[in-house]
Amino acid sequence: MQDALIRKLESFEELSDADRAALRTFVPRLRQVPARIDLIQEGDVPGDVHLILDGFACRYKVLPDGQRQIMAFFVPGDFCDLNIFILDQMDHAIGTISPCKTVEIPRHAIEEITANHPRVTRALMWCALVDEAVLREWLVNIGGRQADQRIAHLFCELLLRLDAVGRVTDNSYAFPFTQTDIADAVGLSDVQVSRTLRELRALGLIHLKRRVLTILDVEQLKAYCGFNPNYLHLRNARWSSRRQVPWLSSVQGG
Amino acid sequence: MAGQDNVEPLVVLRPISVDTGSPDRVGMLVIANGFLVAVLVRLDAPEHERRGAWYMEVRLGQLAKVRPPVFDTLENATRWVRQRLRG
Numbered sequence: 001m002q003d004a005l006i007r008k009l010e011s012f013e014e015l016s017d018a019d020r021a022a023l024r025t026f027v028p029r030l031r032q033v034p035a036r037i038d039l040i041q042e043g044d045v046p047g048d049v050h051l052i053l054d055g056f057a058c059r060y061k062v063l064p065d066g067q068r069q070i071m072a073f074f075v076p077g078d079f080c081d082l083n084i085f086i087l088d089q090m091d092h093a094i095g096t097i098s099p100c101k102t103v104e105i106p107r108h109a110i111e112e113i114t115a116n117h118p119r120v121t122r123a124l125m126w127c128a129l130v131d132e133a134v135l136r137e138w139l140v141n142i143g144g145r146q147a148d149q150r151i152a153h154l155f156c157e158l159l160l161r162l163d164a165v166g167r168v169t170d171n172s173y174a175f176p177f178t179q180t181d182i183a184d185a186v187g188l189s190d191v192q193v194s195r196t197l198r199e200l201r202a203l204g205l206i207h208l209k210r211r212v213l214t215i216l217d218v219e220q221l222k223a224y225c226g227f228n229p230n231y232l233h234l235r236n237a238r239w240s241s242r243r244q245v246p247w248l249s250s251v252q253g254g
Numbered sequence: 255m256a257g258q259d260n261v262e263p264l265v266v267l268r269p270i271s272v273d274t275g276s277p278d279r280v281g282m283l284v285i286a287n288g289f290l291v292a293v294l295v296r297l298d299a300p301e302h303e304r305r306g307a308w309y310m311e312v313r314l315g316q317l318a319k320v321r322p323p324v325f326d327t328l329e330n331a332t333r334w335v336r337q338r339l340r341g
Contacts, residue, residue, distance in 0.1 A: 065321060179303060191309045191324070194301045195276040 012126035019117045029104040035176070038095040039080060039102065046087050048104035050080040055100030056176055060184070061092045070185040072135060073097070073177075075158070077165040082128050098176035133231040142187040145225065148196045150186040152225035155206065157232070159215055164234050175213035263287045263339045265332045267294075272311060278302075281311070282328065286339050291317050294331055297324070 006023050009015060015023075029048075033039065039050050039057065050057075052074050059072040059080065071092065074080050080094045080102075114121040134157070141150045162173045177185075179193045188196075200206045205221045207214040215221055263286040270293070272281035277299040284292035293312040297305055308331050310322040316339055325331040 067321060189309075190303065191278075191297060194303070195274065195278070195299065198276060198299060198301045 009120060009123035009127075013119050013123035015119050015123070019120050022113050022117050023120065028106075028109075031102045031104060033096050033100045033102055035096055035098050035100075038093050040084075040090055040094050042090050042093045044090045046081065046084040046090055047107055049082060049084070049107070049110055050094065051103040051105065052076055052078050052080060053101040053103060055102075056097040056174075057094060057100055057102075058097055058181070058185070059092055059094050068184045069187075070181065071138065072131070073158070073185065075161050075165065076167060079124075079127050079131075082124060082131065097181060098174070130233050133233065137231045138185075147186075147188050147192050148199055149225040150188065151182060151193065151196045152200060152205070152221055153227055154182065154186060155200075155213065155215060156218075156222055156225065156227040156229075158213075159218065160229050160232055160234060164232075170214070171216070171218055172212050172214040175208060175211050261340070262336050265335050265339075267328060267332065274311065278309070282308075284332070284335055286335060289315070291315055291339065292335065294325070294328070 006015065006020055009023075028051075030053075033055075035055075040046060042061065054076050057074040057080060058070045059074070060068050060070045062068050074094075084090065110124075114124065137153075137157070141153050145153060158173065159168060159171065162168050167173055179190045179197070182188075183190045183193045186193075197206075197208060200221075201208070203220075203224075205215070205217055205224065207216055221227070266285045267282040268285060270281045270283050271279050272293060272295050273279065274295055278295045278297055280296040280298065282294040283290055284294060291314050292310055294308045295311040297307050297309050299305075304324050304326075308325040308328060310317075310325075310331070313320075313322065317335065320338055322334065325334065
């Protein structure tokens with residue numbers, strides 16, 4: 001299991017033998033988590049860092065009137081909460097959307113390794129940087145784009161992020177999200193989401209059935225919402241060849 | 255203003271067709287004490303999870319400050335509006 005983490009980090013930075021040896025010294029815990037379960041709740045004291053191996057999760061907050069705002073979706077290969085091990089108390093919650101297979105990395109292990117292995121630290125910083133870039137883009141999405149573009153943008157982003165970890169086949173990917181999940185992620189009502197999905201279907205851009213989303217015309221969908229994938233840092237980067245290593249599929253056995 | 259006094263406002267519905275860019279087009283202007291305060295639209299598109307229910311498409315004034323549910327009936331909608339505007 002440490003190998004999965006090593007491969008993940010090596011997609012950002014070249015690690016030394018000593019780095020890899022250090023990563024192998026701690027024993028992460030594997031967990032199967034059902035859908036719609038909190039991995040950690042607001043107010044909790046964070047202990048472990050969670051890495052998603054399989055499934056979908058989200059970062060969210062609930063307002064006093066019950067309204068939920070989703071700030072991030074996590075897909076296989078994502079750290080849910082890379083920096084929260086520094087926190088004394090969670091200021092948000094992390095919950096699963098679909099059943100998930102996660103790895104829990106103990107807080108002290110991260111602290112020990114980052115103190116002694118700068119390349120590992122750098123790789124972790126890359127993960128955090130990409131997470132922040134995605135968050136910035138979501139802010140732009142909610143604040144600047146029209147309802148239909150927001151959803152199209154989310155679909156384009158998920159296509160690329162899932163493709164990078166080998167979870168896309170013929171422009172189709174698993175889509176366990178409800179209309180409410182989408183609504184809460186892009187700042188719309190369920191009704192607006194339902195209407196937008198209808199419109200995207202009518203335009204021949206998407207097909208959504210049995211929790212599988214197919215992007216029928218990727219270029220058209222990107223043009224529709226002005227999608228620029230630069231913030232995902234997937235291409236034109238020095239590690240792009242290594243980034244494609246399907247490290248996730250190799251650890252699906254457990 | 256529609257809900258200034260601490261008495262229940264008189265809420266009247268007036269039918270209107272609404273362009274929502276979807277098959278949802280049966281609407282109601284919601285008028286409280288002579289003021290337009292909201293527009294309700296019936297959810298008729300088959301994609302909706304609550305088909306036949308009433309969605310508050312537009313909220314004005316005091317109503318813009320609260321998050322409305324989707325209403326099963328127009329009676330529920332008017333009751334909600336009256337309660338919110340009572341002051």
